[in-house]
Amino acid sequence: MNEKFAHESHTIMNELVLPNDTNTLNNLMGGRLLHWMDIAAAISAQKHCNSIVVTASVDNVSFKHPIKLGDVISIEAQVTRAFNTSVEVRLVVWAQNIPSGTRVKSNEAFYTLVAIDKQGMTTAVPRLIPTTDEEKTLYNEALQRRELRLVLAGKLKPKDAKELQNLFKEVVKD
Template sequence: MNLKAKHPQESYTVMNELVLPNDTNTLNNLMGGRLLHWMDIAAAISAQKHCNRIVVTASVDNVSFKQPVKLGDVITIEARVTRAFNTSCEVRLDVWAQNVPSGSKVKSNEAYYTFVAVDQSGRTIPVPELKPESPEEIELYDGALRRRQLRLILSGKMLPNDALELKALFSS
């Protein structure tokens, strides 16, 4: 397996979906569960492109629903790996809703998903390192460690005193 470090653009994924009647609730707004499903697919594609392996969803966090998405809107989901750890990687998603006839486009959602790379037997395997270059990539990369520590604390897998990156935010 190739564990050579990768640039974030190598895993960048864009997915488009048209919001149809079966995707909406009684107010003709996109159902949140349907959007989460599409986001999971886009994030998994991005993670698989980075890892060159099968990945499984480990966590979904910080999903923000900012704007309702309407029937007939076109959804664009942008997914990119922000950081790779030993056997996992974090993926950032930005979701845009566009009303094609009016030309209006708004950011409707954002989220972070975590995926774990596995072999054919379902055992975790190492993932390639990520090498951020642009200021935005570096900011997302640095923040990923703090987000990971928070996820681990909330899931009971890390003690708050062990979260050195998070503690540094409050002790300066």
């Protein structure tokens, strides 16, 4: 199976928040943001996988800062780890008010997408090669996030989640 560098999947998607995207408080609706994030994650994953991908899971998405009508959002998406048939994609959302010159981080999340072939069957994905320190950190921590997702989904017993157990051992030591 071939390999790809982490930066090759980097995607930035921009959207202008229009009236149809907002609620009665003139804030971007959460569902619209999740929709855009899903698209950005899929683009990043498809760049890495060279195949169609479908969303398998979305980690916790917390809304740290409201995005207002007229703001421009930038969604940065990048594959952080490739597994057998799936990839984890990190998304960071920035809200920019161009007239005032402000830019704030609004959201961050991890999506898991699965590569599928033309028959709808899962297919192997290229290995990911992280190069920067940040990419290496996200890559290494991805195993813990994956185990947590699997435990919460009931697909892995906590006693079998070795990476999570190691994490908690480190936390208890400190």
